[in-house]
Amino acid sequence: MLLREVEYAKPATVAEALAILKQHDGARALAGGQTLINVMKARVASPDVLVDLNGLDDLKGIELGPDGTLTVGAMVTYTDIVGSAEARARPILGEVCSTIADVQVRNRGTIGGNVCSNDPTNHLPPLLCAAGAEMTIASEDGERNVAAADFFLGVYLTAVGPGELLTKVTIPAGKHDGFAAVTLGTDGTCIANAAASINGSLRVALGCVDAVPVVVQPASAAEDAVRDAVRGAGFTPPADVHGSSEYRIHLAEVLAVRAARQAAERS
Amino acid sequence: MSAIASSKVVTVTVNGVEYERDVEARKLLIHFVRDDLDLTGSHIGCDTGNCGACSMIVDGRLVKSCMLLAVQVDGASIETVEGLAEDGELTALQQSFSDHHALQCGYCTPGMLMSATALLRAHPSPTDDQIKKALQGNICRCTGYWNIFEAVKAAGS
Numbered sequence: 001m002l003l004r005e006v007e008y009a010k011p012a013t014v015a016e017a018l019a020i021l022k023q024h025d026g027a028r029a030l031a032g033g034q035t036l037i038n039v040m041k042a043r044v045a046s047p048d049v050l051v052d053l054n055g056l057d058d059l060k061g062i063e064l065g066p067d068g069t070l071t072v073g074a075m076v077t078y079t080d081i082v083g084s085a086e087a088r089a090r091p092i093l094g095e096v097c098s099t100i101a102d103v104q105v106r107n108r109g110t111i112g113g114n115v116c117s118n119d120p121t122n123h124l125p126p127l128l129c130a131a132g133a134e135m136t137i138a139s140e141d142g143e144r145n146v147a148a149a150d151f152f153l154g155v156y157l158t159a160v161g162p163g164e165l166l167t168k169v170t171i172p173a174g175k176h177d178g179f180a181a182v183t184l185g186t187d188g189t190c191i192a193n194a195a196a197s198i199n200g201s202l203r204v205a206l207g208c209v210d211a212v213p214v215v216v217q218p219a220s221a222a223e224d225a226v227r228d229a230v231r232g233a234g235f236t237p238p239a240d241v242h243g244s245s246e247y248r249i250h251l252a253e254v255l256a257v258r259a260a261r262q263a264a265e266r267s
Numbered sequence: 268m269s270a271i272a273s274s275k276v277v278t279v280t281v282n283g284v285e286y287e288r289d290v291e292a293r294k295l296l297i298h299f300v301r302d303d304l305d306l307t308g309s310h311i312g313c314d315t316g317n318c319g320a321c322s323m324i325v326d327g328r329l330v331k332s333c334m335l336l337a338v339q340v341d342g343a344s345i346e347t348v349e350g351l352a353e354d355g356e357l358t359a360l361q362q363s364f365s366d367h368h369a370l371q372c373g374y375c376t377p378g379m380l381m382s383a384t385a386l387l388r389a390h391p392s393p394t395d396d397q398i399k400k401a402l403q404g405n406i407c408r409c410t411g412y413w414n415i416f417e418a419v420k421a422a423g424s
Contacts, residue, residue, distance in 0.1 A: 001295070001314050001333075008292035008338050009271040016269060024271075037295070037334045038316050049271055050292065052339060079328075102404025103382065104322055104331045187403060 022163035031113030068173025074112025092177035126205035130195035152212035178262025192251035196259035209237035221264035282350030299337035319405035322378040329385040348377035369418035371409035
């Protein structure tokens with residue numbers, strides 16, 4: 001399909017990318033393009049300038065700190081994460097990335113694109129909320145860190161503002177994680193999903209049931225405790241051809257229990 | 268500062284042949300390859316990133332060329348279905364597709380072949396699950412999946 005006319009830049013440094021994003025109101029960062037190119041076809045997004053981040057090698061690193069902290073550059077692809085020895089320090093990350101869409105999409109799609117598009121059916125927003133990740137956002141004024149739980153603001157809306165760029169995601173050490181989803185076909189779009197992480201206490205993040213991940217903190221990983229916490233969250237999921245609002249509430253409970261159990265079993 | 272422009276001169280190697288073209292920034296890679304380079308083996312199926320008929324291998328990685336801009340592949344090396352057979356000699360995988368009747372209407376075949384080619388390079392003798400996972404991004408609307416699976420399995424053993 002023919003896209004609307006657009007200008008293109010491929011900066012070689014983060015500073016250059018930030019300068020272009022600041023100077024052009026209609027500029028938009030292009031990461032893997034597995035969402036953006038398609039929404040441009042549909043004219044849902046019509047940026048004036050595409051700032052291609054694929055030349056920014058500074059955003060493509062995966063680093064494992066001595067304390068087990070994992071730092072993943074925003075332009076790291078799902079395939080890179082799945083194949084990374086460092087990323088195995090937090091095994092759930094590669095496990096979930098290996099179930100996103102298909103080979104071709106995993107080869108191009110990035111962790112930064114996944115979270116910045118913040119489609120409510122995406123896998124990584126609830127996963128990173130449960131895992132207690134922190135996002136680093138850069139602008140010409142400097143860097144700021146935002147907790148994952150505060151990063152997602154609305155459907156397709158995040159804390160990354162005009163002239164800003166997500167540069168990396170920092171994930172604390174931990175192995176006691178779980179993830180469960182009901183999808184459209186194997187590895188398809190999520191109808192509902194849940195991520196759980198036990199790091200001291202249990203945190204469960206529910207996806208697809210609200211504009212942003214719903215984070216709950218059950219008293220324990222026991223089924224009743226998890227169900228009570230999900231019921232107490234008081235969200236009203238959207239309804240569509242794949243499931244009614246009531247069905248999504250049911251799925252959220254079941255998936256939260258499964259994810260919490262998986263996290264607990266890894267303790 | 269990198270240039271901001273609505274078009275760009277792109278140099279790209281496709282199936283071993285180097286091309287240089289002035290390309291509009293809004294042009295998708297699949298349109299560039301089919302319309303500008305006249306390599307029409309790669310197909311446009313859904314144009315939404317779902318069907319995989321436009322799959323190509325760019326710098327060694329399998330991608331869907333309807334979700335990539337042509338200006339993004341400047342300097343890249345691309346393989347399309349036309350590059351598989353050498354001097355009219357089918358690859359083992361292509362021959363296996365023929366032997367197993369792994370195509371009905373044939374529309375999805377170029378994408379299936381590229382996905383299976385990428386799989387067999389990474390895993391010369393793939394497991395059944397690896398084959399199914401590798402073909403997840405390719406849809407056959409004739410639903411002839413089983414023969415495609417059998418063809419890839421035979422080519423990989």
